[in-house]
């Protein structure tokens with residue numbers, strides 16, 4: 001059994017597999033996660049699905065701003081994670097049942113745990129993927145900073161765990177592949193982190209079209225402006241600086257860390273990179289997806 005214990009803050013969190021997916025004790029409950037599949041979804045529900053560190057907070061901010069018609073003051077009553085909560089956290093069901101429409105939610109769960117209505121196309125699903133080398137680096141930093149996750153010995157130690165899927169979210173390849181393979185059964189939008197870096201306004205417009213929302217020019221400009229990295233980094237409601245230090249140790253890192261493409265080049269050794277490329281090639285052989293690996297490739301020629 002895979003069990004990692006972390007004891008900062010006196011609370012013990014362990015990564016414990018449940019039906020082939022690692023849950024974090026004290027954060028998730030297997031019984032509650034199993035009940036999610038029976039949740040009643042509404043046509044107006046919007047779910048954002050990501051593998052960790054792929055830009056979840058970014059979508060939370062964009063969708064909040066869209067609801068507020070680009071006016072950032074309309075998003076400052078609560079933290080991002082309260083406005084658009086995770087469905088897998090302990091105690092999330094009650095809020096889901098009682099919230100007015102539209103209900104906006106995020107999740108890192110695998111497809112098999114999701115409400116049946118979602119899987120049958122009853123609501124909207126936005127899946128955001130990020131190139132997995134940058135995900136790995138971002139996740140490494142997050143492990144150094146999040147009290148509920150085990151602090152890696154070093155980068156190589158974390159690299160091995162990520163490759164084995166011994167993290168929350170499990171195997172990146174499985175997550176992306178499974179969700180993507182079911183895309184035609186759902187009302188589904190696939191987005192990448194890198195396309196948002198490349199052209200945030202077009203990405204926001206794409207989200208609006210998918211959700212059937214029309215924003216005036218000034219409203220759209222407000223959404224884009226307040227979901228830029230620099231703006232979010234300064235905005236405590238959007239950047240998790242207000243999250244208790246028993247969950248995030250703010251001395252050791254920040255959630256809005258670097259926000260770029262290609263940071264993996266500063267961490268991967270040549271051998272790690274070659275190994276990653278071999279695994280990627282093998283696992284993604286039959287998947288019609290491609291990723292941008294370098295910031296230079298996001299700039300139009």
Ligand code: A3P
Nearest residue numbers: 053054055056057058138228229256257258259
């Ligand atoms: P880095 O650690 O590489 O900086 P998640 O919310 O899924 O955990 O993703 C967090 C990652 O998304 C972090 O990556 C964070 O900086 C990045 N991110 C969040 N908002 C962003 C934005 N507006 N622009 C660019 N990157 C953003």
